[in-house]
Amino acid sequence: MKYVIIGNGPAAIGAVEGIRKTDAAGEITLLSKEPHHTYSRPLISYLLLGKTDEEKMKYRPDGFYKENGVSFMPGVGAVSLDTENKTVKTEQGGVKYDRLLIAAGSRPFIPPMKGFETVEKRFSFMTLDDAKSLRDALTPDSRVLIIGAGLIGLKCAEGIAGLCKSITVVDLADRILSSILDRDAAAIVEAHLREHGISFHLSDSVEEFEGGTARLKSGEEIPFDVLVTAVGVKANISLASDAGGECGRGIKVNEKMETSLADVYAAGDCAEGTDSVTGQSRILALMPNAYIQGECAGRNMAGGDAVCDSAMAQNAIGFFGLHMVTAGAYEGDVYESRGENEYKKLFYKDDRLMGYIIIGDIRRAGIYTAMIRDKTPLSGIDFEMICENPSLMPFGRKRRAEMLGGVKA
Amino acid sequence: MKRIYVNEKWCLGCHLCEYNCAFSQSGAMDMATALKGIQIRPNIRVEEGGGICYAVSCRHCDDPLCVKGCIGGALSVKDGVITIDRDKCIHCYTCVVMCPYGAVMPSEDGAVQKCELCVKTKKGTPACVAGCPNGAIVFEERC
Ligand SMILES: Cc1cc2nc3c(=O)[nH]c(=O)nc-3n(C[C@H](O)[C@H](O)[C@H](O)COP(=O)(O)OP(=O)(O)OC[C@H]3O[C@@H](n4cnc5c(N)ncnc54)[C@H](O)[C@@H]3O)c2cc1C
Ligand code: SF4
Numbered sequence: 001m002k003y004v005i006i007g008n009g010p011a012a013i014g015a016v017e018g019i020r021k022t023d024a025a026g027e028i029t030l031l032s033k034e035p036h037h038t039y040s041r042p043l044i045s046y047l048l049l050g051k052t053d054e055e056k057m058k059y060r061p062d063g064f065y066k067e068n069g070v071s072f073m074p075g076v077g078a079v080s081l082d083t084e085n086k087t088v089k090t091e092q093g094g095v096k097y098d099r100l101l102i103a104a105g106s107r108p109f110i111p112p113m114k115g116f117e118t119v120e121k122r123f124s125f126m127t128l129d130d131a132k133s134l135r136d137a138l139t140p141d142s143r144v145l146i147i148g149a150g151l152i153g154l155k156c157a158e159g160i161a162g163l164c165k166s167i168t169v170v171d172l173a174d175r176i177l178s179s180i181l182d183r184d185a186a187a188i189v190e191a192h193l194r195e196h197g198i199s200f201h202l203s204d205s206v207e208e209f210e211g212g213t214a215r216l217k218s219g220e221e222i223p224f225d226v227l228v229t230a231v232g233v234k235a236n237i238s239l240a241s242d243a244g245g246e247c248g249r250g251i252k253v254n255e256k257m258e259t260s261l262a263d264v265y266a267a268g269d270c271a272e273g274t275d276s277v278t279g280q281s282r283i284l285a286l287m288p289n290a291y292i293q294g295e296c297a298g299r300n301m302a303g304g305d306a307v308c309d310s311a312m313a314q315n316a317i318g319f320f321g322l323h324m325v326t327a328g329a330y331e332g333d334v335y336e337s338r339g340e341n342e343y344k345k346l347f348y349k350d351d352r353l354m355g356y357i358i359i360g361d362i363r364r365a366g367i368y369t370a371m372i373r374d375k376t377p378l379s380g381i382d383f384e385m386i387c388e389n390p391s392l393m394p395f396g397r398k399r400r401a402e403m404l405g406g407v408k409a
Numbered sequence: 410m411k412r413i414y415v416n417e418k419w420c421l422g423c424h425l426c427e428y429n430c431a432f433s434q435s436g437a438m439d440m441a442t443a444l445k446g447i448q449i450r451p452n453i454r455v456e457e458g459g460g461i462c463y464a465v466s467c468r469h470c471d472d473p474l475c476v477k478g479c480i481g482g483a484l485s486v487k488d489g490v491i492t493i494d495r496d497k498c499i500h501c502y503t504c505v506v507m508c509p510y511g512a513v514m515p516s517e518d519g520a521v522q523k524c525e526l527c528v529k530t531k532k533g534t535p536a537c538v539a540g541c542p543n544g545a546i547v548f549e550e551r552c
């Protein structure tokens with residue numbers, strides 16, 4: 001069996017590990033546009049922060065490709081697919097496959113902005129190379145403007161806070177981290193970030209750039225030296241869509257990670273599957289999802305029968321020591337508790353937990369995540385008890401014997 | 410593979426497992442000097458309430474969601490033991506979001522800590538099990 005994997009992030013690595021669970025002999029070729037050993041993309045901000053280095057950022061040890069019998073082709077990008085002849089075309093030639101995985105991730109989305117090309121120093125914040133060139137451009141006097149107050153923009157802000165003079169963040173939304181936090185939670189985190197010197201212009205956007213000045217819709221003018229755009233990402237779907245594969249925002253996949261093209265799978269940021277909490281078809285551009293989908297694809301490519309039917313948003317992130325965890329969907333009734341620098345909201349409906357937002361004390365939050373994932377009936381547990389404190393107590397003796405005693409369900 | 414299993418009805422709630430775990434992690438020679446006056450941070454924790462108690466530690470899952478979710482490649486499976494490379498850990502706590510048992514937790518310095526079946530500190534039976542006076546946690550092959 002000849003396997004070809006396009007990509008070198010967690011989805012691709014998950015696929016290698018998934019394939020090797022059952023097939024020790026098949027040939028695996030891995031094409032990576034980025035010329036690096038597999039690294040942890042989210043760690044690029046920690047690299048600038050000085051909390052990690054390029055060695056420690058490696059997502060898998062140096063021997064990974066060799067030990068797993070992977071012919072690793074760094075710096076080789078896939079250009080197109082010839083599904084008839086089961087070949088991936090690259091700049092250098094072609095690679096034949098029996099089973100193919102597209103794990104090409106996403107790329108920065110840069111909305112059209114007037115005068116954008118007049119900005120001398122502008123960066124995205126997606127890759128190791130982006131991070132290094134941004135670092136090279138910064139001086140202690142740099143005034144940095146970041147467009148986008150999402151996860152990537154704010155992680156970037158944290159990463160460079162010690163390397164520049166000032167950071168201003170502009171976002172169209174009326175709150176920061178609007179994809180994962182509700183209004184109250186966002187206000188807490190925003191206040192924390194302001195305390196660390198970051199300024200915000202929310203519900204606002206850039207009307208026009210003129211060299212080192214950004215004129216906002218509100219009329220305000222912001223002088224800056226370095227621009228970072230972190231508005232959002234776009235899935236890399238063209239390999240599949242050009243070959244006639246069904247795509248929405250991402251490459252459409254079923255629970256086995258199969259695309260509409262024969263023997264072609266997709267996983268990670270480029271794939272669009274079903275959110276198990278809401279039932280909606282969407283991209284879940286998060287690391288755990290990428291790995292889990294990739295591993296599932298790998299098992300199936302090797303002839304297995306794995307399903308990935310519990311995809312959902314699940315996220316842990318921290319800024320300047322303030323940690324937050326979120327999961328699922330924010331629908332239904334709400335349990336809320338607050339303390340100093342503590343915030344917890346649990347969302348529940350139809351006898352199940354739908355989602356949560358917790359800031360501060362994040363301990364054991366995975367117990368809540370599991371309840372969402374397993375669709376645990378709330379009527380069967382002591383819900384009041386678990387709202388206050390995540391523990392295994394509310395599940396009762398029988399379920400605990402399965403969890404802790406090795407008793408089969 | 411041998412794992413730690415809980416016999417809930419035998420648990421006395423004495424918390425000795427917690428002390429033995431903290432002692433085992435400390436690498437010190439005697440428990441009194443190792444743990445005197447410090448707040449212990451064991452990898453096994455006793456939950457109690459309403460006359461019920463039992464100890465919870467990492468299950469060393471066959472399908473470890475913490476490893477799958479780790480954004481830094483800091484968690485891995487070594488001979489079945491779910492292992493943390495504290496040096497690589499970036500303190501994001503994605504693993505905390507992933508673990509269904511609440512068995513991986515932030516340590517004092519921020520890197521996560523979890524039960525590693527004492528493979529880094531001693532050979533054979535993990536310290537918590539070795540010191541349990543009532544067989545409420547055992548180290549054996551079950552499934
Ligand atoms: C700054 C930042 C912080 C983040 N923080 C978090 C976080 O805290 N938690 C979290 O869960 N997620 C986070 N994410 C998101 C996370 O990084 C992604 O969800 C994850 O990397 C997706 O994995 P993937 O394997 O699908 O794609 P990627 O990691 O993007 O890998 C895709 C790979 O494919 C290669 N490629 C693309 N096109 C081709 C081609 N044509 N031929 C060959 N190779 C190709 C690329 O070079 C790349 O190496 C963050 C992302 C960024 C940018
Ligand atoms: S930390 Fe949690 S998810 Fe990871 S192996 Fe242990 S019990 Fe399983």
Ligand code: SF4
Nearest residue numbers: 479498499501502504
């Ligand atoms: S806290 Fe550390 S071990 Fe846990 S997911 Fe983050 S990097 Fe991995």
